[in-house]
Amino acid sequence: MKDIEYIVGVYNYLNAFPELHSDSAYYLLYLLDEKGILDRSVADKLYDEKFKTDLSAGNIHAKMIGPFESTDRLNQFAFQLCEEMNAGKVSLLSVQEYNTLLESTQTSSDFHRDLLLKGNVMENIERKKKGFLSRFF
Amino acid sequence: MTLTTPVPRDLDTVFPGENWFFYWKTSASLWRTKLQEFPGTRIIIPINWSFHSETGDQFDFEEHRPETNLKKLYEIATEVGKQVVFFLPLTPAPFLPNGGLPHLLARGLALNNEQMAYGIIDADENLIKIYSFFDPRVFEAFDKFVKRLGQYFATNKIPADVWGIRCGYFKDGFFRSFLEDTSKTFEQAFSRFLQGKKAEDQTLSPIEEKQYAFEFNKTVQDLYATNARENIGSNFEGALDVAFLGASTAKFLKRLSGTISTVDYTSEIYESLAKDIIPSSVLISHRLKKGVLSRELNDLVANSYLPARLSANSAYEYEDIAVFSPLSFFKVYEKIDGVSSMFQSWEQLHLWNYLQKNFGWSYKIISNDTLKLHENKNPYQEHIHLFHGHDVDRTLFNFILKTFMNGGRVILNRSGLSEDYSKRLETFFLENSLNVEKVSFKTQIQNIALGEGRLVLIDGDQFQEMDSSEYEDFWKNIVETFSLVHVPIQNVEGIDYYWRTRPSSANELKFEEIRRLSLYNPTSYRKKIRMNLNKNFVVYKVLDEINVIVQTYPNELEVELSPEGSVIIDFGVFS
Numbered sequence: 001m002k003d004i005e006y007i008v009g010v011y012n013y014l015n016a017f018p019e020l021h022s023d024s025a026y027y028l029l030y031l032l033d034e035k036g037i038l039d040r041s042v043a044d045k046l047y048d049e050k051f052k053t054d055l056s057a058g059n060i061h062a063k064m065i066g067p068f069e070s071t072d073r074l075n076q077f078a079f080q081l082c083e084e085m086n087a088g089k090v091s092l093l094s095v096q097e098y099n100t101l102l103e104s105t106q107t108s109s110d111f112h113r114d115l116l117l118k119g120n121v122m123e124n125i126e127r128k129k130k131g132f133l134s135r136f137f
Numbered sequence: 138m139t140l141t142t143p144v145p146r147d148l149d150t151v152f153p154g155e156n157w158f159f160y161w162k163t164s165a166s167l168w169r170t171k172l173q174e175f176p177g178t179r180i181i182i183p184i185n186w187s188f189h190s191e192t193g194d195q196f197d198f199e200e201h202r203p204e205t206n207l208k209k210l211y212e213i214a215t216e217v218g219k220q221v222v223f224f225l226p227l228t229p230a231p232f233l234p235n236g237g238l239p240h241l242l243a244r245g246l247a248l249n250n251e252q253m254a255y256g257i258i259d260a261d262e263n264l265i266k267i268y269s270f271f272d273p274r275v276f277e278a279f280d281k282f283v284k285r286l287g288q289y290f291a292t293n294k295i296p297a298d299v300w301g302i303r304c305g306y307f308k309d310g311f312f313r314s315f316l317e318d319t320s321k322t323f324e325q326a327f328s329r330f331l332q333g334k335k336a337e338d339q340t341l342s343p344i345e346e347k348q349y350a351f352e353f354n355k356t357v358q359d360l361y362a363t364n365a366r367e368n369i370g371s372n373f374e375g376a377l378d379v380a381f382l383g384a385s386t387a388k389f390l391k392r393l394s395g396t397i398s399t400v401d402y403t404s405e406i407y408e409s410l411a412k413d414i415i416p417s418s419v420l421i422s423h424r425l426k427k428g429v430l431s432r433e434l435n436d437l438v439a440n441s442y443l444p445a446r447l448s449a450n451s452a453y454e455y456e457d458i459a460v461f462s463p464l465s466f467f468k469v470y471e472k473i474d475g476v477s478s479m480f481q482s483w484e485q486l487h488l489w490n491y492l493q494k495n496f497g498w499s500y501k502i503i504s505n506d507t508l509k510l511h512e513n514k515n516p517y518q519e520h521i522h523l524f525h526g527h528d529v530d531r532t533l534f535n536f537i538l539k540t541f542m543n544g545g546r547v548i549l550n551r552s553g554l555s556e557d558y559s560k561r562l563e564t565f566f567l568e569n570s571l572n573v574e575k576v577s578f579k580t581q582i583q584n585i586a587l588g589e590g591r592l593v594l595i596d597g598d599q600f601q602e603m604d605s606s607e608y609e610d611f612w613k614n615i616v617e618t619f620s621l622v623h624v625p626i627q628n629v630e631g632i633d634y635y636w637r638t639r640p641s642s643a644n645e646l647k648f649e650e651i652r653r654l655s656l657y658n659p660t661s662y663r664k665k666i667r668m669n670l671n672k673n674f675v676v677y678k679v680l681d682e683i684n685v686i687v688q689t690y691p692n693e694l695e696v697e698l699s700p701e702g703s704v705i706i707d708f709g710v711f712s
Contacts, residue, residue: 012252018343029251036391063309099254103246108264111256112393 003127004087008032008115009078012095016067025067026074029095032115033087040065043081051077075122082124091119153232153260153419154426155439157181157224160210161188165203168210173217179444180214182207183224183302186237186282193239193278198289208293222447225283225369227301227361227376228316229267231257231384232419236267236315242275243268245322249386252319256389257381260422267315269322271357280364287368300447301365301376303358305414306384307405310484312414313385314378316358327353344476351475377446378414380405383421399430399659403633406433407498410463410635413507415443428701429633429657432683436655436705437635461637461653466621467492467500468520472528474505480527481552481597487608488523494609495616495625499636508536521546521619525597527553534558537592538565544589546619552597562594579603579611584618591619622710624674627667632698633657641709648709651677655705656685658698668694670708678707 009031015024031038047065051073068074075092082090093101093115101118105111149171151162156177163171172180189205190196199206207223214221229236235243236255246254247269255267269275290299305314330353335341341349366373382402383392391397402421409416418426418434426434441461469483469492483489492500501520522540524533526549541547551559566573566585574584579601583594593615603611626634634656641648652674658664670676670692679687684702688695696704 010253014252018346029253030387030390032390032394034394036394036396037387095248095252099246099248099252102254102256102266106264108258108262108393111264115393 004033004085005089006034006116007038007078007082007085007087007090008119009090009092010095010098011066011074011092016064025069026071027064027066027068028074028077029064031065031081033085038085042084046081046084047077050080075120079122079124082122083126086127087124088127089116089121089123091116091121093119150261150423154421155181155417155419155434155443157183157417157419159183159185159232160207161185161204163204165206165209169213169217172214172219175219177439178218178220179222179447180219181222181224181443182210182214183226183230183232184286185233186226186279187233187235187239189286190239190278190282191241193242193274194281196282196285198285207289208295211295211297221297223297223299223372224302224379225286225299225365226304227365228304228314228358229255229270230302230304231255231265231267231306231315231381232259234263234265236265238268238275239278242272242278245269245272245320247271247315247318247323248320249313250317250319251386253386255315256386257384257420258389258392259420262422269318269320270316270361271318271320271323271326273326276357276360276364279361280368283365283368287370287372290372291370295372297372298374298447299365299369299372300374301362302379303362303376304379304381306388307380307408308385308387310408310489312378312380312409312412314354314358315384316361317354326357330356344479347475354475374447378412379417380409380414381417381420382406397425399425399428402430403433403657403659406437407633407635410437410442411465411498411500412502412504413446415446429659429703432681432703433633433655433657436681441637459639461639461651463501464499464636464638464652465501466496466521466623467523469500469502469523470504470508470525470528470533471502472505472525477525477528481525481550483523483525486550486597486600487605488612490605491609491612491616495613496623497626497629497634497636499623505532508532519546521548521616521621523548524550525553526551526555526558529554529558534561541585541587541590541592546591546593548593548595548615550595550597578614579607582615593618622673622712624668624670624708627669628664629666631658631660631662632664632666633659645677645709647711648677649712650710652708652710653705654708655703656696656698657703658684658700661700663697663699665695665697667696670694673711675709675711676706677709680705680707 009028011026011028013024013026015022016027031040031043043065051068053069068077078090078092097119101114102111105114151159151171152175153159156179158180160168160182189198197205199208211221226237229247245268247267248254257265259265303314305312327350331349334349362376382405383397388397388401391401406416416438445460445462469488471483522545524537524547537547537549571585571587576582580599581596585592634654637653639651641651645651676689676694682704684699685704686697687704
């Protein structure tokens with residue numbers, strides 16, 4: 001798999017099916033990499049295999065990834081995705097953080113840069129190590 | 138064969154696409170030169186509210202800057218032979234800074250239904266933010282602006298048409314307006330609205346709240362439009378929905394990385410045309426619009442669909458033999474009321490997959506708003522109408538029966554049909570001694586005929602577990618009973634294509650109609666398509682060949698399109 005430099009995820013805390021009296025949970029709305037919107041197949045598979053719970057409903061899966069019952073679970077997912085896709089790092093932002101960032105930015109290039117810098121950033125240390133070690137082996 | 142549609146040579150940012158003219162982006166002293174060089178005969182001038190008012194209560198219509206002199210602009214355009222149409226945004230406009238709002242009014246960012254702030258990148262790579270139109274100060278300022286604008290038009294006797302435009306974008310196949318807002322500004326306004334709608338201690342269910350939110354959105358949208366209509370007066374022609382290509386959040390995020398390409402835009406063109414929404418490419422840079430995307434926009438929008446919409450207050454005038462109108466075999470009804478999407482959808486029944494595979498974009502999607510647009514038309518094209526039972530109300534029920542009794546063809550999915558309307562249908566059949574044929578094919582189907590009219594009832598809730606191909610087989614069998622005159626295209630994946638139609642002229646009387654097929658290859662691969670021409674079709678003309686090889690054989694047509702290739706083929710059609 002070709003290396004990805006970074007993944008950016010935007011999430012929200014919402015009640016996806018209020019008419020069914022469901023609970024609110026965290027959902028990933030968008031996943032990007034440096035080339036644009038991330039291909040969801042790996043993320044969907046990861047969620048289905050390791051993060052799916054009783055809360056999950058089939059219908060929503062096509063549009064959002066989730067539900068995640070806590071930000072910890074969401075962070076775990078994001079980090080595992082980063083490892084699965086051999087990305088250098090992953091940056092997670094809530095929609096509130098995304099909105100604040102958009103409001104304060106003047107140019108699209110600054111906004112693009114800040115999406116990566118200003119989120120909750122988790123680095124893929126394993127990839128860094130492999131990169132370092134590959135100089136010797 | 139020469140080009141059928143003129144291609145603008147000027148790639149100036151003042152001409153961002155589809156004959157729009159951004160008058161504020163150039164000096165007034167250059168208006169004449171630029172308009173003279175523009176090859177089109179019609180100019181669309183969007184009115185830039187914030188350009189004429191920085192504060193919201195002081196206005197500039199030629200008082201200070203010459204570039205605000207709309208009267209002079211109109212006169213120059215007319216002198217150089219251009220017909221002028223003004224577009225007045227009735228919602229936030231994604232092609233203007235702050236969505237068009239005077240900067241003092243740009244306070245609270247509007248949020249989409251994902252609670253994310255709208256972000257747009259325009260053709261000059263500027264970042265555009267959208268602000269809430271639910272702020273009462275914005276509405277008051279808009280009211281003052283359109284009053285002043287109306288007075289300006291009346292005093293200066295500017296006779297040009299003014300169309301209100303509701304700006305939006307496509308997301309997941311649905312048109313969303315930039316007016317939609319979930320911010321605190323909206324919440325405050327909505328809560329005031331709800332106070333008038335419910336008792337103080339009443340708790341609303343989530344469905345009721347969604348319905349009220351939709352109603353409130355619609356009310357505010359209508360208020361802006363009514364305001365404009367009343368103040369602009371006789372110049373005001375009506376309101377149009379305009380979908381800006383590439384304006385969704387997904388496309389915005391893709392554009393940030395600089396990897397967006399032609400294929401990212403083209404499906405939105407066809408989705409817009411299917412829903413009678415005007416597509417606009419003004420946010421896309423000319424660099425990206427070179428080649429096949431530009432041809433699609435010119436052929437299908439700037440030089441055909443858009444002029445037709447601006448010339449009539451309702452759908453096309455079918456009798457004009459010079460004008461090709463979109464070919465559609467189906468009119469599929471989807472109610473838009475904020476809650477209908479929770480019930481069984483055409484997507485769940487895999488109808489769109491079937492239609493697109495077999496008919497391309499030759500269908501129309503109509504809603505409660507556009508139903509009237511499609512009513513009372515002398516149908517040059519005979520359509521198959523499709524409805525969901527859960528959408529049926531008195532208006533729709535009467536429309537269905539009227540269509541059926543007038544020889545029309547209707548497919549009604551009984552899912553969600555109320556007991557009352559179910560009984561009324563049965564009574565109708567009994568009173569008119571109509572024979573109801575029943576058959577079981579993947580679900581229960583009833584077929585009723587009355588002269589040329591046909592009514593097919595399907596039980597959407599009774600389908601067995603089926604995959605996509607089984608649903609497609611179901612639709613194929615149902616639609617084949619209607620004997621549509623159509624020729625499918627083979628190997629067409631990746632190719633954009635669009636069918637149009639017109640009546641035959643006096644010297645084409647051997648044909649019943651002329652159908653025009655426009656083919657475009659937006660991919661970087663060579664593509665070859667084939668068509669088996671049945672006895673109803675003959676190749677009549679081949680036009681605007683660019684990087685294609687067209688070969689005709691007895692009863693067969695083969696077209697090889699190179700990357701960025703395109704061609705137009707006219708077929709004579711016999712019945």
